[in-house]
Each structure stands twice: as C-alpha cells, then as structure tokens.
Ligand code: SF4
C-alpha cells in the first residue's frame with residue numbers, strides 16, 4: 001500500500017517536471033496574444049523611432065478631435081485658385097444671371113447625395129466664398145473641411161479620428177499624421193471609381209492551366 | 215530511447231552512435247515482433263542504415279554539419295586556389311577581394327546567433343560583393359528589433375476594392391523575382407453572402423474592379439506570434455524576432471520547404487529558379503532580413519517590409535493602397551491606430567482556432 005503510494009507520488013513528480021519543461025514557448029506566459037498585448041503595453045514608455053524628419057517637409061496642421069490629437073495636411077495651399085475672393089468679388093446670387101462663354105468650374109459635376117440633400121451652397125458659403133459653411137450657417141475654414149463631412153458621415157468620422165478609416169501619412173511611428181477626407185475623396189464626387197487592377201499574373205495563370213498548382 | 219531521439223533531422227555524419235540501438239528492448243528480436251521496436255523505427259535518422267561511404271570514412275569523427283562542410287570545402291578551395299594562383303598572371307586585387315568575401319560568407323554563422331559586429335560585417339561584405347560584381351552601390355542595414363515594439367496589421371474588408379496596387383508595390387519594394395512573377399500578397403475575390411470560401415475565390419482576376427456582388431480580401435504572411443513555420447525548420451533558418459516579425463536568413467536556409475508545408479496561411483514563397491530583377495528596378499534600400507537579393511532554392515516571404523518598418527515607415531503595401539484599407543502599427547502602443555482598431559472594431563483572424571496567433575486582423579466598417 002505504502003509502496004503504491006510512493007510510486008504514485010514519484011509518478012506525479014515526474015509528470016510535473018515533464019510538464020514544466022515541455023512548455024517551450026515563453027509566450028505561453030499569457031493565455032492569448034490579446035492578453036499579452038494588454039499586459040506588455042501597460043507601462044508603455046514609447047520608442048526611439050520617430051517620423052519627425054520624414055514629415056518635416058510637409059505642411060501639416062495639428063487637430064484635436066474626439067480625444068485624439070493628430071496632424072492633417074493643410075488644404076488652402078493646395079487649392080489652385082485660393083483665395084476664391086480674388087475672382088468672387090460679388091455674392092453668388094448676383095452671378096447666376098451672367099451667361100458669358102464657358103463658366104468657371106464648368107468641370108465640377110455634383111455627384112454627392114442627391115438634389116434633395118445637396119447643392120453648392122450646402123457646403124460653400126454664399127456670401128463669403130473663402131469659407132465653407134456648416135448646415136447651420138457657421139463658417140468653416142477650408143483647412144478644417146473634415147468638419148463639413150462629419151456633419152453627415154458621423155460613423156466614418158469616428159473611425160477616421162480613431163484611425164480605422166483613412167490613410168496614415170509616411171508611417172506608423174509617432175507623430176501620427178493622417179490624410180484628411182478630401183485627400184482621397186473628391187468632395188464633389190466622393191465615391192471611388194471602378195478600374196482595372198494594376199496587374200495580372202501570367203505565370204500563375206499558366207501554372208494553373210497546366211495544373212501545376214491547385 | 216531518449217538518446218536516439220535527439221533531433222530526428224540530424225544528419226549524423228559520423229555514424230558512430232547507432233547499432234546498440236537494437237538491444238534496447240531486450241526481447242532478443244532485432245526488428246519488431248515484441249512491440250517494443252516502434253520507437254526505434256521512428257528515431258533512426260535517414261541514412262542510418264547505409265554503410266559508411268568514402269566521405270564518412272575520411273571524416274569518421276564526431277562533427278556537426280558546419281564543421282564537416284568547412285573541412286571538405288577548405289580542402290577543395292585550397293586545391294582550386296593553387297590552380298588559379300599558378301595560372302593567372304595578374305591575380306588582381308579585386309578578384310582576390312571577391313574570393314576573400316566569398317570565403318568569409320561561405321563560413322559565416324546563422325544570422326540569428328550573430329553579434330551586432332558580426333551582423334555588420336556580413337552586411338558590409340554583401341554590399342561590397344554587390345559592388346564588385348555590378349559596380350553599383352546598395353545600402354543594406356542590419357537594424358535590430360527595437361524595444362517596446364510589436365508589429366501588427368489590420369485589413370478592412372469593406373474598403374478593399376481589389377486594385378492590387380499593394381501587390382505591385384510589394385514586388386517592387388522587395389525585389390521579388392520578375393520571371394516567376396512571385397508575389398507575397400494575394401487578393402482574393404469572393405462572392406458576397408457566401409462567407410470566406412478560399413477554394414472558390416479567385417486571386418488572379420483581370421476585369422474591372424470592384425466587380426458587382428464581390429468583396430476582396432488580402433492575405434500574406436501574418437507574422438504569427440506562435441509561428442508553426444518556425445518550429446519545423448530543421449536548421450533554424452527562420453525565426454520570430456523580438457518585434458514580432460517572422461524572418462528568414464536566406465543564407466542559412468537549406469530550401470527543404472518544411473516551413474511552407476507548416477504554414478496554414480500560404481504565407482511562404484519558394485525560389486524554384488534564380489530570382490531576377492532588372493538592374494534599374496532593384497530597390498537598393500535593403501535589410502539583411504528583408505528585401506536583399508535572394509538566390510535559387512531558398513524560401514522567402516513578406517517581412518512587413520522590415521527595411522521600412524524598423525525605421526518607422528509603413529510597409530510598401532500600406533503606403534500603396536489608395537483606399538486606406540491597410541493599417542499597420544505598434545501593438546504595444548496604447549495610443550496607436552492599430553490598437554484603436556482592435557479595441558473598437560469587430561475584428562477577426564483566419565483559422566484562429568489553430569492557436570497560431572497571427573498578428574493580422576480583418577475588420578469591416
Ligand atoms: S503566416 Fe505562415 S509563414 Fe507567416 S508566420 Fe504564420 S505560419 Fe509562418
């Protein structure tokens with residue numbers, strides 16, 4: 001009886017030893033990758049890697065939205081004919097009757113929502129063309145045009161400020177710089193076009209025809 | 215048993231140990247019959263049953279793969295060296311230097327085990343060797359993983375339009391073989407409403423995209439945190455770096471393709487022929503573990519563009535995507551955008567039940 005017990009406990013001991021040595025992954029300290037990430041980032045002190053030199057040459061503005069602070073490209077310098085008031089000396093209403101030759105902005109076709117919802121003055125201020133206008137008539141700077149978009153596209157706005165929507169500029173390391181809405185979407189026609197893929201793999205096609213690959 | 219069961223893949227060049235193996239069970243039978251011989255069969259390395267050949271007779275001493283190889287080649291090279299020096303009248307400096315570099319490259323160790331100086335030395339040799347061969351200069355680094363960095367990736371299925379700009383950018387960035395049209399990334403065109411059916415998806419479409427009723431999902435190496443490909447490599451030519459990147463030492467890889475078989479995600483690519491890139495298209499910003507030129511018969515795969523990511527930049531695919539479907543960042547930084555995605559979007563990974571812990575998540579708007 002005693003002997004049996006003895007063998008049993010030795011067996012247990014060996015088993016325990018075996019188990020403790022057979023764990024070869026040091027990662028197994030954590031139950032899962034998510035646990036590991038959470039645990040190891042608790043005392044995150046940052047890294048030595050920075051994008052500052054890469055972003056140096058770009059004109060960026062810092063914004064604070066929804067508790068996130070990040071950089072976006074400035075806009076006004078990119079607009080060919082800003083300031084608009086250099087041509088638009090009179091309010092829009094007084095220009096509608098003018099019918100002389102080709103109009104400026106003739107190439108702008110509005111393909112954004114429908115007529116019921118949007119026309120030019122939903123976003124452009126009638127009286128001051130150098131500014132954009134919110135739904136309630138407050139002025140919005142061209143550099144902060146995302147504030148216009150976020151009036152309707154609230155879900156996208158939230159994802160954008162968090163970082164799930166929109167593209168980051170240059171890299172992952174801080175400081176964070178993100179494209180703003182109008183860097184990817186044409187505000188007058190915001191959806192993406194269909195087009196041909198940038199490549200076709202002829203080798204893959206050949207191999208598959210010949211049955212070399214599954 | 216434990217003695218015979220050391221790494222079953224060892225080449226056992228000296229052939230000195232086996233033979234007594236037969237008596238371990240004590241049944242008197244040498245081959246099966248008592249049921250205690252199964253282990254034996256499993257543990258005998260390939261080649262154990264052979265008689266010693268000429269090579270083994272000469273080197274009948276305990277020796278590892280490297281040393282054996284070293285001795286063998288050393289004698290060959292001495293012979294060859296004698297011939298060249300006696301024949302060539304002008305053994306110019308350059309060819310001597312080339313020979314010296316080749317010699318040192320031949321006998322360098324596994325990158326994984328190198329000190330920083332050794333890493334730098336091999337990188338310098340490779341740069342110099344490229345210069346001697348092509349008269350072109352490249353820049354190559356051996357930047358190590360940084361502390362407090364763990365790279366992760368997220369892919370927005372509802373954003374991807376199937377343009378494949380990422381694939382092109384990847385091929386160019388990583389000097390992938392143009393002949394075999396190797397590509398690390400695959401974009402799978404899948405039918406809406408049918409779930410993820412990889413066997414029915416098309417990853418080589420050529421029509422206007424996005425196609426009606428389809429969505430697009432990209433795959434590449436997922437840099438598993440518990441990578442099965444690493445476990446199976448018999449020579450430890452592939453491993454997980456501290457920042458989570460799974461990398462390959464192309465000079466240590468013996469091309470057995472075990473890792474390719476072990477990867478559940480079709481993440482690895484093999485060079486069946488000598489990879490070729492037109493000289494003017496070679497990306498000259500290289501990393502030893504990344505996009506430096508490979509050779510025939512070695513494995514390669516996505517490295518999250520180690521040559522870029524360790525500098526803080528995004529991988530080429532992330533930069534090339536016009537839709538912003540690709541998000542990359544530091545998983546250990548609680549303020550990073552990748553962390554925001556993981557915490558705020560409904561994310562999933564492929565074959566999560568395997569426990570491979572890929573660091574590549576998918577999500578939808
Ligand atoms: S995806 Fe495949 S190749 Fe990449 S780490 Fe995971 S198992 Fe290895």
Ligand code: SF4
Pocket residue numbers: 446447448449450451452462466467468469470471472473474512513
């Ligand atoms: S192909 Fe190369 S990296 Fe893959 S398992 Fe074999 S030796 Fe290791």
